[in-house]
Every structure is written in C-alpha cells, then in structure tokens.
Amino acid sequence: MATKTQLVKTSDIVRYADRLATAIRKNLSWSRKLKGTVIVEKPKETKGGVSISISVGKYALDPRGKPLSGMARAFEYGSGIHATRGKKGKYRIDPFRARALAFNWAAGETNIRALESSLFKARKSGDTSNKFLGRAPDGRLMFRYVDHPGVRPRHYMARARAQVRESSKKELALSIRNNIKNEIGLVIKGMKK
Numbered sequence: 001m002a003t004k005t006q007l008v009k010t011s012d013i014v015r016y017a018d019r020l021a022t023a024i025r026k027n028l029s030w031s032r033k034l035k036g037t038v039i040v041e042k043p044k045e046t047k048g049g050v051s052i053s054i055s056v057g058k059y060a061l062d063p064r065g066k067p068l069s070g071m072a073r074a075f076e077y078g079s080g081i082h083a084t085r086g087k088k089g090k091y092r093i094d095p096f097r098a099r100a101l102a103f104n105w106a107a108g109e110t111n112i113r114a115l116e117s118s119l120f121k122a123r124k125s126g127d128t129s130n131k132f133l134g135r136a137p138d139g140r141l142m143f144r145y146v147d148h149p150g151v152r153p154r155h156y157m158a159r160a161r162a163q164v165r166e167s168s169k170k171e172l173a174l175s176i177r178n179n180i181k182n183e184i185g186l187v188i189k190g191m192k193k
Contacts, residue, residue: 008049008050008172008175008176008179009050009175009179010043010045010050012172012175012176012179013043013050013051013052014040014043014052015171016164016168016171016172017040017043017052017054018040019164019167019168020054020160020161020164020168021038021039021040021054023159023160023161023163023164024038024054024056024156024157024160025038026160027154027156027157027159027160027163028056028156030154031075033057033060033068033071034056034057034068034071034072034075036060037055037056037057037058037059037060037068037072038054038055038056039054039055039056039058039059040052040054041053041054041055055069056068056069056072056157057069057070057071057072063096063097064096074150074151075151075153075154075156076153076154076155076156076157076158077153078150078151078152078153079091079150079151080148080149080150080151081149081150082149082150082151082152082153083150084153090147090148090149090150091147091148091150092145092146092147092148093145093146093147093148094144094145095144095145100133100142100143100144101142101143101144101145101146102136102140102141102142102143103140103141103143104139104140105140105141130144131143131144131145131146131147132144
C-alpha cells in the first residue's frame with residue numbers, strides 16, 4: 001500500500017504563515033483598525049500540495065458595513081491618484097450619516113474666499129450642484145461631497161514578505177531535507193518487513 005509523501009508538511013506552511021502574519025501586524029502598527037484584522041486561514045490540501053491564505057480586513061467591517069479589506073488593499077497598493085494597481089484618479093466621497101461633510105480647515109490650506117465666492121455665484125444663478133455648502137456655525141467648512149485624491153501605498157505586506165523571506169527559506173529548506181530523510185527512513189523500514 002503506497003503512502004502519501006509530503007516534502008513540505010502542513011505544519012511547515014502554517015509556521016511560515018504565522019511568521020508572515022506577525023510581520024504584517026508589526027508593519028500595520030500605525031493602523032488601529034487594520035492591525036487586529038490579520039487572520040491566518042486554515043490550510044487547504046489539494047493534489048498539488050498545501051496552500052494557506054492570510055487575510056487582512058476580511059472579517060472586520062467599516063461603519064457602512066463593508067469589509068475593511070478595501071482599506072487594506074488601498075494601503076498596500078495605493079488608491080485614487082496614488083494607485084499602483086487598477087484605475088487612477090480621484091474618487092467621490094458622499095456623506096453617510098449627515099447631509100454634509102464638515103472639515104476643520106487650517107488658514108492658508110485652501111483659498112476659502114475662492115470657495116465662498118464660487119458658492120455665492122452658484123446660489124445667485126440658482127445652481128445647486130456646487131459641492132461647497134459654506135461655513136458651519138462652528139467655523140468648519142461644509143461640503144455636499146469631496147473628490148478624494150486617495151492614499152499613498154504603504155506596502156506593509158510586501159515589506160513583511162521581504163522581512164521573513166530569507167529566514168523562512170533556510171528553515172523551509174532544512175524542514176524539506178529532514179522530511180526527505182524521514183520519508184526515506186520509513187520506506188527503508190517498510191522494505192525490511
């Protein structure tokens with residue numbers, strides 16, 4: 001009766017995935033939302049071998065009920081005008097729980113008088129499509145929507161892979177060597193019977 005030989009054991013793959021997940025969490029230390037969402041999935045065995053997935057943000061939800069995996073992708077590959085994958089360009093953000101978006105605006109950060117002037121002209125002409133709505137009583141600037149430029153990539157996963165690659169290569173090579181020795185030993189022991 002032939003036995004299934006495994007040069008790379010499931011435990012080897014799980015150990016590598018755990019090490020990689022730890023490095024990803026460390027590289028996400030700047031994000032309170034994402035660092036706690038790194039999950040090592042259960043290994044899957046197929047005819048071709050063993051595979052394992054690591055998810056980031058898949059099971060955690062944003063205030064709108066969407067998985068944080070979109071945020072995780074944006075910080076790995078960039079988004080909007082900073083995207084290194086997919087479509088580049090600003091994207092529209094509309095208010096979710098209010099009628100307007102309100103921002104504290106530092107003096108000199110944008111030409112507020114130009115915004116107010118465009119709002120005045122739009123109101124005078126009856127145009128209600130202007131995204132700038134004016135100032136809130138507390139001084140914040142209010143917008144119907146914003147065209148967001150996106151976020152720059154932080155490559156936390158690529159950095160994690162690079163951080164664990166060399167040590168894992170050596171450890172995996174040693175494990176494969178030991179697995180081969182053990183498999184050969186089992187075959188030889190089986191032949192003696």
